[in-house]
Amino acid sequence: MSKRKITKTNVPVGECISQVQEMLRERLCHQRLPDRPEGVEAQHKHLLELLKRTAVHGESNSVLIVGPRGAGKTMLLRCVLRDLLEEKEAQKSLLQVHLNGLLQTDDRIALKEITRQLHLENVVEDKVFGSFAENLCFLLEALKKGDRSSSRPVLFVLDEFDLFAHHKNQTLLYNLLDISQSAQAPIAVVGITCRLDVLELLEKRVKSRFSHRQIHLLSNPTFTEYLDRVRTQLSLPDDFPDDKFALDWNASIETLCEDKSVEDVLQRHFNSSKDFRSMHMLLMLCLSRVSVAKPAIKPADLLEASRLCLADANANMLHGLSILELCLIIAMKHLNDVYEGDPFNLQMVHNEFKKFLQRKSNSMYNFEQPVILKAFEHLQQLELIRPVDSSSAKTQREYQLMRLMLDHSQIMEALQKYPQCPTDVKQWAMSAFG
């Protein structure tokens, strides 16, 4: 750090770090668009062509972008839109309507949102419409230019497309796709979804109106590509205010990516998921550890971040249980082993626990039944055990059948980590016969 200070930098280190944080955070947390999409050039070109035809030539279209979560579907669309709007003609005429299946949960709300986004509230005001289709047609009619020969092209983006298929009668989808089929007004419908079977959700009449054009984002990068992504996500651009710092930073990222232990960690993450989001989460955790005192990402940071990402939440929760609750979990584990996963109730667990206590002379864990019941209920609250049937009104709490939501290895792992675990309890857990 001292080396850097004496160089003729015009920006102090603290300022630089703050800049780095801001820049990278925007990339990792806010999904800032990259200058050009990576690995999806073909799809990008395809979609851009398609939308251009709507925006410029007034051709109707419908398309679905399908891909798993975090694969970059929205990123692709936003990149395409950005590039599209660079063209004068498109910018002038194209109208956009963005709908999200999470927000517009039924067609009435969706229609209201469309009206609002097209700025037609004052046109509609208090007109009464006979049907949904009539209303939508009126909206599109209103967009026609003065000469009435051509109306302005509208782009409908339906995020979480599969949720729209659950709306009653799929009215919105039917009407949008119908308009895109018949030459009423030039519209493009772009659906974004993570469900590969989304077409099965559509009704026959809706399906037949869809162009069946799908863009798949099933990118399957190799590990080298993945490593490259990590590198580009972390490196600083050329226009960073302090050249010296940027160079140093980029060099440190370079060495980081070549480190053997880092490669192992990234390989592990790569094997579990290849999408951008989980990578962003990992890198965000690394980035948050960068400070003035430590102005670079070290392999140790990545290891720590990966440990946090991959930590088993259930084992973490088991760590905080009281010794009584842990004993009950072990008893349940034994019951599961003996009865091959049949559900159990509190009495059986208590009985199993008592058998363990009888084998020992000291009565350290002699608890009354109600205390045990309370511990049992706490486990239920934490959803470590779950009742088999939800209707529990008629059975007593002691006899309600439960299932353990943990598996063998999780319990054993938690036992190893448990602070000051008594040896006899540990042995009891290890013993095969309970």
Next chain:
Amino acid sequence: MSALLHHPGYEEERLRRLSEQLPCRELQAGMLLSLMGQPHQYSYPSVFIYGHRSSGKSHVMQVLLKELELPHATVSCVECVSVALLFEQVLLSFFGGDAASLLPRSPSLSDFVRVYRQQCSQSPAKQTRYIVMEKAELLRDADANLLPALLRLQELVEDNVTVILLTEIVWDRFRPNTGCFEPLLLHFPDYSKGELQQILSRDKHPSYSAEFYSSYINILLGVFYSVCRDLRELRHLAALNFSKFCEPLAEGKVKETDTHKLWRNMEPHLKKAMQTVYLREVSSLQWEQMQQMEEKENGAMRGLSAHTHVELPYYSKFLLIAAYLASYNPARTDKRFFLKHHGKIKKTNFLKKNEKTSNHLLGPKPFPLDRLLAIFYSVVDSRVAPTASIFSQISSLVTLQLLTKVSHDDQLDSPKYKCAVSMDFIRAISRTVNFEIVNYLYDFL
């Protein structure tokens, strides 16, 4: 106090005050602080914090956001019975009352996002806004789209906002079927025994020395730590029992330093507290009254707990006993128990038992009314006529929830019941009528 918190975005003085308020949570607070970054920088769209009850999740969040004066909205999902309240509270704390009144009646998520964006364009965020949702597990019971939408709220409203979910349930049980935006997971570990001691010793009594109070906490933890690690509960117990601990001191019997004597005096008392206060069988007021009563008349203070307090008519007691026997004994053994001349029953066959089928493990079985009455006539010592009074007693036992009716309501001729009382309860009942119930139970032969 260990390492202070450091962050360039905030004043040293404030951070120092912060770490004073967060004993034993410096690591977590530091982690959160570094994730949040400087106020104007973006933070991860959603953070999911899980950990056991009273491990300081809400406290750390509250102190951080309040002390650093960051714009935030804290919403407890228990209070928000409808999503409307939730939306209103968020808008109210970010943009003031005017914004909240813009929401229509029974607003949808779409309305909320619309109003938020509108307000946000008027007053864009200079600092990251935080929405803290406490008891987030309840969000799963709300509309299916609420949780996924909140997780990606930053993207939906295009504002610098971070949603923080606090809960004690792991993220795996939250994830919807089709997946959603994955939040950043953070775990708040439980306090260790030493940390609990340190925190509990903080609220010492002004008239006693700190060492004295901390030795008291030590004894308390010795009794309760194996059962309960909930800081709030332990604190409640500590406050309630402290006066008892000081008693010998006030009487001048023991000196402050004589820990062993104090411990001997205290331990049985705490064990009793475990049965009553910890289980909430008595309220803390009752507990205090009990302590005073105890001074007057030693002993004879059992029985405040509700279980031993039921008074029933004579025949009702027998009816309940008969019901218990009918529920827990297999019907084939009735002959052996209740017939005077039951002929020959093969002993080996009769005693062949399997632990797996013990009714005291599996729970009570339903039985028809006829069987109940047959057993009832044979256990009650005098002759009873099957009058309306007997039948009405059965139905009042059902009302008291000592019996439950299993069969459907419209089945009038042979209703089926189940006994819903515990072994201890029925033993107490049978003792009052001099009936040795254990001799009649198949599981205990």
